[in-house]
Amino acid sequence: MFTPDPTDHQENLCNGYxxxxxxxxxTETERTIVKxxxxxxxxxxxxxxxxxxxxxxxxxxxxxxxxxxxxxxxILRGGVYKPRTSPYSFQGxxxxxxxxxxxxxxxxxxxxxxxxxxxxKLELVCQHADMIQIGSRNMHNTPLLNExxxxxxxxxxxxxxxxxxxxxxxxxxxxxxxxNEQVVLCERGIRTFETSTRFTLDISAIxxxxxxxHLPVIVDPSHGSGQWWMVPWLSKAALAAGADGLIIEVHHxxxxxxxxxxxxxxxxxxxxxxxELKKLAEVMGRKISV
Ligand code: PEP
Ligand code: MN
Numbered sequence: 001m002f003t004p005d006p007t008d009h010q011e012n013l014c015n016g017y018x019x020x021x022x023x024x025x026x027t028e029t030e031r032t033i034v035k036x037x038x039x040x041x042x043x044x045x046x047x048x049x050x051x052x053x054x055x056x057x058x059x060x061x062x063x064x065x066x067x068x069x070x071x072x073x074x075i076l077r078g079g080v081y082k083p084r085t086s087p088y089s090f091q092g093x094x095x096x097x098x099x100x101x102x103x104x105x106x107x108x109x110x111x112x113x114x115x116x117x118x119x120x121k122l123e124l125v126c127q128h129a130d131m132i133q134i135g136s137r138n139m140h141n142t143p144l145l146n147e148x149x150x151x152x153x154x155x156x157x158x159x160x161x162x163x164x165x166x167x168x169x170x171x172x173x174x175x176x177x178x179x180n181e182q183v184v185l186c187e188r189g190i191r192t193f194e195t196s197t198r199f200t201l202d203i204s205a206i207x208x209x210x211x212x213x214h215l216p217v218i219v220d221p222s223h224g225s226g227q228w229w230m231v232p233w234l235s236k237a238a239l240a241a242g243a244d245g246l247i248i249e250v251h252h253x254x255x256x257x258x259x260x261x262x263x264x265x266x267x268x269x270x271x272x273x274x275x276e277l278k279k280l281a282e283v284m285g286r287k288i289s290v
Pocket of ligand 1 (some may be wrong): 053079134135136137158188220223
């Protein structure tokens with residue numbers, strides 16, 4: 001049995017709450033492997049998820065999907081229901097975007113991940129996506145967590161931008177408690193006093209989550225920084241800190257992107273990054289999933 005050290009956070013976590021029972025790691029070797037179509041997260045392989053922040057059109061989606069696939073991305077991302085700060089910003093193609101998601105999935109044979117905000121859309125989105133994303137703004141939405149806990153699709157749970165590690169793990173616990181054990185945690189940056197970056201990427205969350213919890217941990221360096229040029233640095237830092245994967249925004253024409261262009265990598269920059277990540281993975285005794 002894995003007996004945590006008395007100074008271990010596993011002992012200190014859950015302060016004032018009933019303990020975390022399901023997602024906490026109980027033995028030294030306990031790890032959950034989450035399967036998304038053929039891709040496996042949480043094992044030796046590192047899984048790279050890439051694609052546009054938002055699906056904007058058939059042409060945009062095809063251009064980006066083809067390029068990230070050629071560079072070695074294993075799962076395609078693409079938002080159709082977008083959580084935007086301003087109600088006047090592009091909200092995503094919504095239901096119409098789901099058709100494009102199904103189309104590109106067949107066209108490229110890449111599994112797709114997309115965000116659901118409204119539990120009433122969950123069943124519909126499940127018909128088009130291979131993995132359901134719960135965004136940062138919805139990490140605390142317990143009715144939504146309970147709903148995704150009842151589906152049989154893997155869930156990508158992003159850390160709330162102001163959530164503690166404990167709150168993050170309890171959010172995962174909601175999903176697993178309802179019966180869905182296929183949960184991937186995603187560190188995507190937190191709010192701090194720093195305003196030079198969009199969020200502050202919490203690198204220490206990676207080893208900490210992996211020590212406390214048996215679920216795979218991936219990192220979003222795009223939202224974590226808000227700046228495209230920082231994405232390669234943070235991606236490598238995340239891998240070095242033990243991340244099981246990355247989710248990266250890529251756009252072929254960032255200046256004209258309807259959402260998050262400033263943090264999106266050009267396809268050619270993504271290709272260079274993938275080459276670097278392959279080498280780094282090897283040094284770490286891992287490999288990038290193909
Ligand atoms: C996203 O991945 O498109 C997104 C909105 O991320 P987050 O929920 O982390 O802000
Ligand atoms: Mn985005």
